[in-house]
Amino acid sequence: MAAQTCAAIEMANAALSYVSPDLHPSASCTPAQPPSSRKSPARNATTLLPAPPSDGLPSLLKYVDSYLMRAHGMFDLPPSPLYTTCRICQRLGHKCPEFSTFLPLTPCGCWVHYRCFIRRACQPFRDLAGYRCPGCGITLFIWEGITALTLLTRTGLDIPDCNFSDLKKYGGLIFTENVAQAGDLNPHMMVFTDTMLEPTPRHARITDSLTGKMVQSLSASYESDCALIETYISSAFHSNLQQISPYLDGSPDILTCVNTVLLSIKEVLRPRSIWLSFRTLAGELCWTVLVAIKMKRFLLEGHGLICGTLGWKVFECGLESWTRQIGEICRVQTSPVD
Numbered sequence: 001m002a003a004q005t006c007a008a009i010e011m012a013n014a015a016l017s018y019v020s021p022d023l024h025p026s027a028s029c030t031p032a033q034p035p036s037s038r039k040s041p042a043r044n045a046t047t048l049l050p051a052p053p054s055d056g057l058p059s060l061l062k063y064v065d066s067y068l069m070r071a072h073g074m075f076d077l078p079p080s081p082l083y084t085t086c087r088i089c090q091r092l093g094h095k096c097p098e099f100s101t102f103l104p105l106t107p108c109g110c111w112v113h114y115r116c117f118i119r120r121a122c123q124p125f126r127d128l129a130g131y132r133c134p135g136c137g138i139t140l141f142i143w144e145g146i147t148a149l150t151l152l153t154r155t156g157l158d159i160p161d162c163n164f165s166d167l168k169k170y171g172g173l174i175f176t177e178n179v180a181q182a183g184d185l186n187p188h189m190m191v192f193t194d195t196m197l198e199p200t201p202r203h204a205r206i207t208d209s210l211t212g213k214m215v216q217s218l219s220a221s222y223e224s225d226c227a228l229i230e231t232y233i234s235s236a237f238h239s240n241l242q243q244i245s246p247y248l249d250g251s252p253d254i255l256t257c258v259n260t261v262l263l264s265i266k267e268v269l270r271p272r273s274i275w276l277s278f279r280t281l282a283g284e285l286c287w288t289v290l291v292a293i294k295m296k297r298f299l300l301e302g303h304g305l306i307c308g309t310l311g312w313k314v315f316e317c318g319l320e321s322w323t324r325q326i327g328e329i330c331r332v333q334t335s336p337v338d
Contacts, residue, residue, distance in 0.1 A: 059280035060121060060131070060148060063141035065330040067106050068114075075103050078111050087135035088116040110135035118155045122148035124218065124274050125162070145277035146286045159275070161219045210268060222273040229265065229291060233298050236260040251309035254299070255318045258292050265291075285326045292319045 058067060078084035078093055085092055087110045093102030100115040110133050121130040124145065131143040152159050206215050213224040236257040246253055265271065278284050296319070299306050306312050
């Protein structure tokens with residue numbers, strides 16, 4: 001679980017960046033654009049979810065940071081305080097075992113504790129169907145792993161884990177359908193065999209051909225993808241050092257390195273971890289920010305002299321731009337609740 005602990009720190013840093021956009025002063029250089037700009041919600045070719053039952057659904061992150069916040073005037077003020085219970089833990093608003101805001105879901109109006117909702121909404125298991133209201137069953141948002149990971153980290157909740165051999169206890173993962181278009185593959189299909197859609201005990205431990213890591217659980221799958229990201233970061237950076245710098249001080253083009261890493265990962269049909277899946281523009285930007293933060297950590301730990309160079313300043317400007325775009329997409333209207 002060391003990799004997930006590291007991810008928690010990285011995603012917490014990213015979350016702070018767009019939860020409070022005013023923490024970051026406006027960049028003085030031209031804002032960077034995301035790796036792939038599209039008019040419609042962007043999709044990761046290797047981690048598509050089944051199509052939502054209706055159009056216009058928000059991403060999980062936007063639902064929490066915008067849709068739920070619209071009812072902030074009703075927080076902790078249920079219509080019948082002595083009778084209205086959380087549709088998840090079945091306790092009254094003030095009876096939550098851990099301090100948490102009591103709020104209504106939108107558009108259905110079912111009441112839940114915030115922490116109960118986040119814990120359930122971020123579950124990757126199909127039987128829990130976290131993207132549906134626990135009370136009335138209405139579909140609330142588009143589930144994607146990268147934003148679920150961000151919200152779990154931001155709220156201080158544990159990241160769910162499960163061995164692949166035990167997935168059938170939970171009905172499998174939220175997305176298990178093969179996406180048979182343009183060569184797209186199910187995110188976990190290649191981890192087991194070329195034909196299986198869901199894991200079985202016989203395929204519970206597989207060696208990742210690209211990283212050499214043993215993959216037998218959700219956390220191990222995430223750790224393997226992170227190892228691949230770090231390998232590509234090192235390769236892209238040292239390759240860029242051999243090229244002519246576009247800056248007067250001769251510093252490397254770090255922003256180009258990040259884009260190179262993103263393209264390289266996409267070319268090998270990654271990421272495959274459910275915690276790095278995305279299908280919305282907000283999710284794609286969260287993925288971009290995660291890779292950029294890993295690049296930043298790589299440079300700070302091993303190449304500190306780059307800090308303060310022109311290449312570094314442009315990179316920081318790009319990172320701020322990406323995090324600011326997440327805030328604009330999600331339209332955060334108030335501070336996150338507890």
